[in-house]
Amino acid sequence: MSVIDSLIAFTLAATLLTLTPGLDTALILRTAAVEGRSQAFKAAFGINTGCLIWGAAVAFGLGTLVAVSELAYSILKYCGAAYLCWLGLNMLIRPRTAVFSVAGKEKKQNWFIRGMSGNVLNPKMGIFYVSFLPQFIPHGQPLIIWTFGLVMIHVVLGTIWSTLLIAATRPLSLFLRKEAVIRWMDRTTGVLFLLFATRLALSKR
Secondary structure, eight states: OOHHHHHHHHHHHHHHHHHSOOHHHHHHHHHHHHTOHHHHHHHHHHHHHHHHHHHHHHHTTHHHHHHHOHHHHHHHHHHHHHHHHHHHHHHHHSOOSSSSOTTSOSOOOOHHHHHHHHHHTOHHHHHHHHHHGGGGSOTTSOHHHHHHHHHHHHHHHHHHHHHHHHHHHGGGHHHHTSHHHHHHHHHHHHHHHHHHHHHHHHOOO
16 A cells, blocks of 8 residues: 555545544533533544544554553553543533533633543543554554654544534524523533443443
């Protein structure tokens, strides 16, 4: 496979994977609807940073450890599942009724950290990169440079998709900021996070 063929094939495959609904999509849509565009972009940048961290881990061999070590995979898996459970239960039990509290005492959430943590604590990302990226690295090409290059393509595609998702919420912003809708969005996202946590905890390599 030539360099051009590898880039085209990876871009097409990564595009399809990016468009597949999952945890990242749910997080960005909920954050855009409830917190606003600025916070949603922070969540998206956090998710992309998580991709870069996993890309670095794979490039320097740490991702391979997760792929071959049952213990390393299990530790990261259960940490990720616990984190998603914590997020989901908070949204489900204590849904917000407004974007910001009237008194301004409500502590703002760091959506960059949430987006990044959700990605970094998901060992599936490491397994995905370990098993997926090498297929698109031409023979004889520098592994580290190509790994980061392919991850950057994935990040760019994710950024474009996140921007489209965030922009799609703007025409409905007034509706999406109503008290009942915010509660519904929080609880729905909380249930999704709990489902993702359960699937992650029960997953196998």
